[in-house]
Amino acid sequence: MAAMATLAGSAPGGIDTTDLKPGLADPVHDSQRVFRALLEAMARPGRPLQLEEGLDPPFPLDPATAAAVLTLCDHDTPLWIDWIADTPPVRAYFSFHCGCPLVERSQQAAFGLVSDAENMPRLGLFAQGLDKYPDRSATLVLQVPSLSEGLAVQLSGPGIDGRETLRAAGLPDWFWNDWRLNAAQFPLGVDIIMTSGRALVGLPRSIAAEG
Amino acid sequence: MTTASAEKTAENGAGEEGYNFAYLDEQTKRMIRRCILKAVAVPGYQVPFGGREMPLPYGWGTGGMQVTASIIGHDDTLKVIDQGADDTTNAVNIRRFFARTAAVDTTEVTAEASIVQTRHRVPEDPMTEGQILVYQVPQPEPLRKLEPREIECRKMHAYKEYGLMQVSLYEDIARFGEIATSYSYPVMVNDRYLMSPTPIPKFDNPKMHDFPALQLFGAGREKRIYAIPPFTKVKSLDFDDHPFEVQQWEENCALCGAEDTFLDEVILDDRGGKMYVCSDSHYCARRRAEGHRGTLSDSAAAAYAAAVGAADRPSEDGESAEWVT
Structure with missing residues (x-):
């Protein structure tokens, strides 16, 4: 890799590999473990899960954020990256490890990566799915400063036995209002995976939020 | 009863040589995993997926196997049942398939399993x-x-727009005086999507409601995946004046005496002799081990168990699907 970097500094496809950070150490089994955590998170919304994977992704990504994208994205899934994370190292990281197309317009993305939650685009700016194909909606990987110190929000819906409390910090003030609109148009709407450090929480569109 | 499976090939846990872990390639698994997440997000909706050819024919569980292959990992313990039984050809084959390609532990004990793949029954x-x-x-x-x-x-x-399904159930009532559907009895999931519970007997429908475990459904030929998250409302369709009812038997299990299980009819001779036994072989064997007895004499029960291979096998080696009749 070093020899390659001095020669050209780029892998085939024009990816700058000079300072490329490593992806999942054991792609087969690491991605299986991360996926099971994601599945558990989506099946039991609002309940934080800790990943074991010790990733060292480029700034400003947290390990859980990178792990989720590395596990789910490939050449079939256009990825949209928000402005603060849209740096050459991050672009190279996902282009190299996932091979996913990076898109400029959030509407075209199957996955949206948000690292600066406070300035994130409104939820309506992502693909909402179609009446007959609600699965064709975007999944957002939403990195927040903390999943335990934010304002308490009560969640209820499929996957939750009664109620679950989510304490995500750093969300814009319109977020839960938008989420109510998102849930109201069920079965359409975006699904969200919130990440912070190595923790992640699932927030599928079927979940209603209060308070 | 976790088996240190003979087929659990490599000590490094890599599974069968020449195949990727759990048979499917990584790109296929990622595609199926994305579909599973969307299926969980929209309970009861059928997500189309790029179904792959599996090394066994459609109808033998290719959809369920692709779902299992996409979620299974080293730490999992797999149980496979076919019509409730752990020891039928389909169940034995699929269990052996994952023991070989994913080097996972297999079990017949429902409580020990982390993943249960099933055909037509809920344990x-x-x-x-x-x-x-x-x-x-x-x-x-x-x-x-x-x-x-x-x-x-x-x-x-x-x-x-599910009026058509209600009409079809109504036609049953008009013709037979009751809803005649006894398996694949349609359910509404989370008050939104009409869903086929697969050909489980309607006896099992109430179990799906508020089920603590995650339920995933894979259809290989039709290339659809759907899901019911834990603790989700699942309601069998019915009418106010014809409420949903499950099957009931006048007899109990002849082997273990259970009164509240789904029973299979076993023909004993050509003079109309028959008995009923639990369809869930593990459940029945456990009850017998605990000392429960049915109407069948001990010697007859032992003979029957030996005949269907349901006796306490020394260890399930994946090859014991002989049908002695």
Whole structure:
């Protein structure tokens, strides 16, 4: 890799590999473990899960954020990256490890990566799915400063036995209002995976939020 | 009863040589995993997926196997049942397949399994939060018999237009005085999507409601995946004056005496002799081990158990599917 970097500094496809950070150490089994955590998170919304994977992704990504994208994205899934994370190292990281197309317009993305939650685009700016194909909606990987110190929000819906409390910090003030609109148009709407450090929480569109 | 499976090939846990872990390639698994997440997000909706050819024919659980292959990992313990039994050809084959390609532990004990793949039954033993139940689905579309056109079925789901299904149930009542459907009994998931529970007997429908484990459904030929998250409302369709009812038997299990399980009819001779036994072989064997006895004498029960291979086998080596008749 070093020899390659001095020669050209780029892998085939024009990816700058000079300072490329490593992806999942054991792609087969690491991605299986991360996926099971994601599945558990989506099946039991609002309940934080800790990943074991010790990733060292480029700034400003947290390990859980990178792990989720590395596990789910490939050449079939256009990825949209928000402005603060849209740096050459991050672009190279996902282009190299996932091979996913990076898109400029959030509407075209199957996955949206948000690292600066406070300035994130409104939820309506992502693909909402179609009446007959609600699965064709975007999944957002939403990195927040903390999943335990934010304002308490009560969640209820499929996957939750009664109620679950989510304490995500750093969300814009319109977020839960938008989420109510998102849930109201069920079965359409975006699904969200919130990440912070190595923790992640699932927030599928079927979940209603209060308070 | 976790088996240190003979087929659990490599000590490095890599599974069968020449194949990727759990048979499917990584790109296929990622695609199926994305579909599973969307299926969980929209309970009861059938997500189309790029079904792959599996090394066994359609109808033998290719959909369930692709779901299992996409979620299974080293730490998992797999149980496979076919009509409730752990020891039928289909169950033995699939269990052996994953023991070989994914080098996972297999078990017949429902409580020990982290993943249970099933054909046409929900286990009698309760399942818990950490577990996943994977159903093999022959026909995922509950409306298919009423509306053969896929595009129309899709519209009916999109606009929650399920009157046709109610009419078909009503016709049953008009003709037979009751709803005659006894398996694949349609359910509404989370008050939104009409869903086929797969050909489980309607006896098992109430178990799906508020089920603590995650339920995933894979249809290989039809290339659909759907899901019911834990603790989700699942309601069998019915009418106010004809409420949903499950099957009941006048007899108990002849082997273990259970009164509250789904029973299979076993023909004993050509003079109308018959008995009923639990369809869930593990549940029945456990009850017998605990000392429960049915009407069948001990010697007859032992002979029957030996005949169907349901006796306490020394260890299940994956090859014991002989049918001694």
